[in-house]
Amino acid sequence: MAKPPSRRKKSTSAAFTDSTSAANSVNEDISQQVDPATATITVTAIEVPELTEEEQRDRLHLERRVERAFFEAGKALAELRDRRLYRSTHKTFEEYCRSRFGYTHRHVNYLIAASNVVDNIIMGTNGSQNEISDEMGTNGSQILPTSERQVRPLTKLEPSQQQEVWRQAVEQAGGKVPPARIVKDVVQRIMERTKVPNTYQIGEVCQILAKDNPELRGKGGCWGIVKHVGEFSCTVKLWDGVYTVGLQHLKSYDYLPAECQQMQVICDRISRVYSDSLEETVKSLLQLLGKVNRPYLTAVEEKLLNVLEIESRL
Known part of the structure; x- marks a missing residue:
């Protein structure tokens, strides 16, 4: 029985024709692509709405709460210690702070000492010792500390020296809240200027x-x-x-x-x-x-x- 060679040839020819057509189509698509180096990317701008007056007030209020947090913590800890409000659950103030807040003994003392320094700075500015209100920080008429580390170098100075060091540090910071580094530098200069052979103090x-x-x-x-x-x-x-x-x-x-x-x-x-x-x-x-x-x-x-x-x- 004779084989039908013509059908096989047609099938092969059709497959070759389809493959060639597809290759030509791909080449045609590639040739029409834009060079990536000259491509233009369109970015849709997203408009960021401005804060309303109420939102601006809320932001300022919350920022000031953050700035005076260390001061309020120090004052609260001092009252808890002085009134012994921990005595119903803990034998010592140190144990109470460690279990209740996770604060070390030294951290508690740093916070309390820092709040006392802020009180002294306020007295030097206002002439009276008042509770800190919303003027604390960089946004009000007073430039006051916003972290405990800023006032740590001042804790060993007399109140009048604390006020003077803080004033000089604010000036060096361009009228802004000075970082701890500037405060420490001012304290060091004052200590060197007033240095005496024996620097120990009574009670040290x-x-x-x-x-x-x-x-x-x-x-x-x-x-x-x-x-x-x-x-x-x-x-x-x-x-x-x-x-x-x-x-x-x-x-x-x-x-x-x-x-x-x-x-x-x-x-x-x-x-x-x-x-x-x-x-x-x-x-x-x-x-x-x-x-x-x-x-x-x-x-x-x-x-x-x-x-x-x-x-x-x-």
Whole structure:
């Protein structure tokens, strides 16, 4: 039986014709494409509506609330501490702040000290100590701090010095809220200008560096409260007595004023308990408390000191 070769040829020919036509179509499409380098992209502009007067007022109010948040936190924490409003749930203020707010002891003291500095700055500007209102920050007639770090370098200065440093820092910042760097630079210049051989202050907490001084044997690492400032030495109260120590044997702990006051209280409590007639184990415990390198006692240390205070009164 004869094969029909003509059909196969037609089929092949049709397939070839379709393929050629498709290739030509593709080439034609490619040739009609625009060069990407010269292509024009049309972007539709989206109009951003301006803030209404009410929205502008709301934004300004909310910005000022953020700016004075650290101040209000410091004032609130100080009142919680002074009125002991934590006493129904916590034994110490430090424990309360740590569990309630997640704040460390030092952070709490920074906030409280910063709020006191802001009060002093306001007094220097207005002549009276008033609650901060909406003028705080960069948007009002007063230029006041907007963060705790801006005023941290001021905490160790006298109120009048705090006001002067802040005024100079604002001037250097071009009439705006100065960053912490500028405030720190101004403080450093004032400290260098008024520098004296002995920079320690009464009430400051410092560490004893015994080195090779036989008179300070056993006192290395102890902390003490400066009671008198001489030209080249300080009279320092330690856990077991009062000593005159040369400046080369002292190192400042750089505590905040509030922390120094707390350490003063602890030092007085230990001193009232201590006597030469105590057992050696008790003396050793008091000495350990006299070497803590933090401005507070832990809950266990507080309990131990309470027991010794009770025993000393019996």
